[in-house]
Structure formats: C-alpha cells, structure tokens
Amino acid sequence: MIIGLTGSIASGKSTVSQMLKELGYPVVDADLVARQVVEPGTETLQSIEQAFGPEVIRADGSMDREKVGAIIFNDPASRKKLNDIIHPAIRREMLRQRQAFLAEGYETVIMDIPLLFESKLQHMVDKILVVSVSEQEQLKRLMERNGLTEQEAKARIASQLPMVVKEEGADEVLDNNGSVDDTKRQLKRILDNWLTHP
Ligand SMILES: CC(C)(COP(=O)(O)OP(=O)(O)OC[C@H]1O[C@@H](n2cnc3c(N)ncnc32)[C@H](O)[C@@H]1O)[C@@H](O)C(=O)NCCC(=O)NCCS
C-alpha cells in the first residue's frame, strides 16, 4: 500500500514521518527530494538561476533557499515559475525512490508530500493521511520553528490550500493539536485499521 502523508505547512508531517520511520516504514520525503534535485551542477539549478538571476546562487554554488523562499512565498507568479521548473524533477525522483523501495520488497511505502493536493498527486497513492492543526497552533509553531514574523508566517500559510480542503480530501485526518504521544497513538490506530482492512 502506498500511503500519502500530507497536511499544511508546520502541521506536523515531519514529526509523523519520523514516527513512521521509527516503526520501520520506508519514507519518500518530497522536501528532501526537492533539495536533492537542486544540488550544485544539476540542470534544474541552472534553470532556476536563469529564471531568478545569479543572486539566488550562493558563492559555493548552492541555491540560496532563504532568498528563493522570500521571493516565492510572497509572489504567486514567481511561485508558479519555480514550481514549473522544479516539480517535474521532484516527481520523477519520488517515483524512482518509490519503485526502489517496492523492488526491495517493502509492501507499504510512505510518500510525504506537502503539496499533494496543490499538485494534484492523489493518483500517486492508495490512501491519504492528512496531519491537521488549528490555524492558531499552526501559526505559533511555524513562527517558532522558522523564526518568522507573523506576517511572513501568514504569507507561507496562504501559499497553500486551506487546511479544511485537505481534510475533505483525506481518507483519515490525524489531529496534531495535542501531545506528540497522542499523535503517535492516533497514527498506530489508523495504520492498524488500513493494513488489516485495506
Ligand atoms: C522555496 C524553498 C527554496 C524554501 O526552502 P526552505 O528550506 O525555507 O523550506 P523547505 O524546503 O524546508 O519547505 C518547507 C515547507 O514549505 C512549503 N513549501 C515549499 N515549497 C512550496 C511551494 N512551492 N508552494 C507552497 N508551499 C511550499 C511546504 O509545506 C514545505 O514543507 C523550497 O521550499 C523549495 O525549493 N520549494 C519548491 C519545491 C517544492 O514545491 N517543495 C515542496 C514539496 S514538493
């Protein structure tokens, strides 16, 4: 079974993904893949430099993530430009990693994809698990984790589909407003249910 793990920014996907790894599941992590496909020397990074200018490349040849983030989270046209360049490469690499895990004999693979709904990737997975938090908790956690102002954090939240739309598209919603232990309990219950009654 291919399980799609998604949610909104700072809703707790990485926290849940870590729990899944500890339970022994293989995880394809879209945020990690997004870093791999723009490593220095890749064609994707060259295209980004052409589109956004040499100022988004650091002296060591890597992408300046802070600069690119400041541009794309505040401007939908730039976000689309970046997505059009980077998403095909991300999708190819995610499918390759998924195949590799299946070929190794894993029967369940987790695909942690923050933009699963925005990029209409529902077809890539059999079940969708949405990690959800209240708007208030999301804003607080995002500001704390990334050291962002309220305005910067709100711009990032607004660059994705509303939480409620993702919940509506989910097979199961995991409520991550409570403690990490509470989230782990919910996760185990959902997995037990899916894997015993697929
Ligand atoms: C803009 C970038 C450089 C900012 O890097 P940074 O290290 O600050 O953030 P990180 O990559 O860890 O992403 C954090 C979260 O931001 C959100 N996010 C990232 N990119 C996007 C996007 N294009 N649109 C909406 N939300 C996004 C996701 O929820 C993601 O989990 C980076 O996010 C990026 O390269 N984005 C484009 C690739 C992409 O769409 N990644 C999302 C997973 S497919």
Ligand SMILES: Nc1ncnc2c1ncn2[C@@H]1O[C@H](COP(=O)(O)OP(=O)(O)OP(=O)(O)O)[C@@H](O)[C@H]1O
């Ligand atoms: N149940 C919880 N209680 C308290 N803090 C939490 C809980 N779950 C996650 N956090 C914290 O909230 C922040 C966001 O969580 P996490 O990084 O897992 O979110 P994410 O959905 O992966 O974010 P992103 O979309 O940016 O990759 C982190 O600092 C994390 O430690």
